[in-house]
Structures are given as C-alpha cells and as structure tokens.
Amino acid sequence: MNPVEGRSTRKPRGRGPERREEILNAALRLFSQSGVMAVSTRDIAGAVGISQPALYAHFRNRDDLLTELSERAFSELEQRMSALSADAMTGRAAFLRFCRIYIDFGLEQPDAYRMAFMLEKRRSRFETLDPRILAAGLKTFQCFEERLARLVSRGLTRPGEARLLAQTLWAGLHGLVSLWLARREFPWADRETHITRYLDMLADGLFQPEGVTPRR
Amino acid sequence: MNPVEGRSTRKPRGRGPERREEILNAALRLFSQSGVMAVSTRDIAGAVGISQPALYAHFRNRDDLLTELSERAFSELEQRMSALSADAMTGRAAFLRFCRIYIDFGLEQPDAYRMAFMLEKRRSRFETLDPRILAAGLKTFQCFEERLARLVSRGLTRPGEARLLAQTLWAGLHGLVSLWLARREFPWADRETHITRYLDMLADGLFQPEGVTPRR
DNA sequence: AGCTTTCCTTATCAGTGATAAGCGAAGATT
DNA sequence: AATCTTCGCTTATCACTGATAAGGAAAGCT
Known part of the structure; x- marks a missing residue:
C-alpha cells in the first residue's frame, strides 16, 4: 500500500x-x-x-488479532466523543449527553467494548497489558479528559483535578456498562432509569448548587 | 463429614x-x-x-471449580460487609466506610474479585452466566442493598429507590476496582486520592446539604 | 476369604494455537 | 521466452488443553 x-x-x-x-x-x-x-x-x-x-x-498470533480489534474499538469510541464536541455546549446538560455517548457505545457495540476494556488474553498473565492496547487506551482517555474538562468548567479547583475527575468518571461509567455486559441475567433495574439516576447522582456531586461548598 | x-x-x-x-x-x-x-x-x-x-x-469440569471459587469470593465479600453492620452507624461517614469495604476487598483479593465479577468462562457464551454464580451474586447483592439502605436513610424518596441506589453504587465501585485490576499499567492517579474523590462525589450527590433539593 | 466401594492411575480422545516445509502461480529479471 | 523470485497459500505436524474410559490397589465390611 x-x-x-x-x-x-x-x-x-x-x-x-x-x-x-x-x-x-x-x-x-x-x-x-x-x-x-x-x-x-x-x-x-x-x-x-x-x-x-x-x-x-x-x-503474529491470535492475541495480535484481538489487539487489532481492540485498537479499532478505542478508535470508534474516540470518534463518537469527538463528534459531540462540535456543539460548544457546557454545563449539566452537556455532561449528561457526554456520558450517554460512552454508555451507548458500550451497549451498542458490546463486543468492541469488551475488546477494549474487559478482555483477558489467553496466554499472558492477566495484568500484563499489551503496549498497543495501552497506547490506544491512553489516547482515547486523553480525548475523554479533554472533552470532559471543556464541558465541566466549574468544580475543577485543584491542580490535576481534570485528570482525576476524568478517571473517576470513566471508572464509574465503565462499572455500569461492564456489569451490564458481563452479568446480563442479573435482575437489573430498568436501564433508562438506572442511567438517569446514576448520571444525576454524579452530576449532583459535580454541579453543586450555588452558594453551597461541597464537603472536602 | x-x-x-x-x-x-x-x-x-x-x-x-x-x-x-x-x-x-x-x-x-x-x-x-x-x-x-x-x-x-x-x-x-x-x-x-x-x-x-x-x-x-x-x-465436573474446570469451570465447575471456578464456580466454586466464585461462590467463595462472594461469600468473603458478604462476610466483610456483614462485619461492619455491628456498628449502627449512619450518615456520610458510615457510607464512606461501607464503600471502602468493597474497594478494599477487591484490592486485597484481586483474584477472588475477578472470580466473582470479571471471569469469562472458556466454553460457554460470554453472556451465559452460571446459575450458581448468579445465585451467589444475588445473595451478596441483597446483603449489600440491605446494609446500604440502613446507612443511607435520607434521600430514599421514591419506591424501589433502595435497589436502584444499590445497583448504581455497586456499579460505580465495580468500575473503579475492575479497571484498576484489569489495566494496571494505566497511569492512574494516586489511588487514595482517587478513592476519596470518587466517594466524595457520590456522597455529594447522595447527601445533599440541608435545604437544597437535588435536581430531578 | 471374598466383595464392595473409594480414590487414584495410565492411556487416550478431540480440539486448540502455532510452526515447518513445500507447492503453484503471479510478477520481475535476463 | 525462459528463468528466477517472491507471495499466498496448503498439508502435515507439534505440544498442549480439557475431558473420558478403563482398570488397579487398597481399605473396610460381611
């Protein structure tokens, strides 16, 4: 080529x-x-x-093929997140929409999502992460962090707060999506309600009402 | 015997x-x-x-052995959660301690945790969950839900709220723990800071200050 | 002593990921 | 045109996996 x-x-x-x-x-x-x-x-x-x-x-081997698919999955997620940034939205509504992008990606493309985040390779030790997947993940995370920081301008008071918030939020969203995917038989509450409630809880923690200082 | x-x-x-x-x-x-x-x-x-x-x-087979270990893992987590209930604590501090129990379990016994929540069997379809693991998970979740509802008495306004909150919180904690375990090489923020910030965010959403009505 | 049951063995199976060796044909070289 | 080289693929085979079959040695009961 x-x-x-x-x-x-x-x-x-x-x-x-x-x-x-x-x-x-x-x-x-x-x-x-x-x-x-x-x-x-x-x-x-x-x-x-x-x-x-x-x-x-x-x-080179089966895992190499899986790695390739993982990279594509990350790329797809990155693309979806980037697509939103066109609207220069801010505040709570934008935050909610941003989170929905992540969630929807996981639910619409469960196998791609698993490739990226939940896959245990066959040969190597579980903790040994393929450098290529790590790199792809880092790139996607930076995109995530960047867009998030733009959306949530308030509440970022301490240095390094943006990264911490991004990792925290990512973990929260991943918990939701990965448990849905891995434990389908579990009697989950209505998914829409669940999403709404969860994001509201996060947003309530993020967007404190005027004049109220969050603890700590 | x-x-x-x-x-x-x-x-x-x-x-x-x-x-x-x-x-x-x-x-x-x-x-x-x-x-x-x-x-x-x-x-x-x-x-x-x-x-x-x-x-x-x-x-019966290898997966059967894994299932047995999964059940034990759930049992261990359940035991840890039950141990806390002796103190009849309530409110934010108790909530934070409760969450720490879950997190500490995952970090101290990563393999047990993986058995319970992150294990993909070899033979069957990924979504097909072993009924025994499902049962064990349900039992542990009920314990989780029960203790949580006792700790967080305020903020539970709508019917079914306790279960929804429990599932939401569980998912959030799982996201944190599972990503730490599955992606160790990722440049995570300081873990203690991470935990503190995350739980604070959740608690801020849960324990709204007096006189302030959370949106929605 | 003989019988049964328990716990274990060796032998073997199909299926897995992976490698070695080689084959045939499409381009390149002469 | 004839030859050479390289590519894309094949068949044969490897070590290893989870799992099953068949049988053996020994403990305990009758």
Missing part, C-alpha cells in the same frame, strides 16, 4: 491488505455471535475461506 | 472432602500467581500431587 514500506520496488500483488480486512471483519462477526473465547482460529479461517495457518501471515 | 449425606452407613474414608479443599486452595494460589487463564488442570493436579483426571472426581 505504501511504496516507502519495503526495500522491494515491486507493488504488492493485491489480496494482502484486503485479506487482512476480511479476516478482521470475520473475526469480529464471529466474536459477536459466539463470544470471544469460543471462537477458534480455525473458525475464523473457515469463515474467510482459507486454511488456519494462513492467518499467521497477517497476524 | 455429615452422616445424613448418603445411603451408606459407612463413614467416608477421609481424604475426600479434604482433597477437595486442597484442590481449591491450590487452584486459587496458582490463579493468583499465574492468572486464571494460564493455569491448566494439569498444573492444579500437579500442585496437589495427584494426576490430572483425579480432579474430575471432585469437580
């Missing part, structure tokens, strides 16, 4: 990058259907119509 | 239930060391000093 890419002056023959796309799309579809853990490399290869070892020409 | 247990009048020979305990303990230790996904049934059997198929005399 890029002539700068290699020492060879010859153009790549064609199928290469497209095959890679085919594989990624097929994998995501299968993961959505049957769950990430249940899909084998043979399943993916079969869906694309190639043999299983052929995958390894495009991805 | 219990004479009511079977039709046989003979006493069980001994090792049975103890072996089961041995296996569970060894499994939990290995999971803590190497991560849940990285530990095989042969590893567990080897740690106990028996052959791999011998495990299946005590557990």
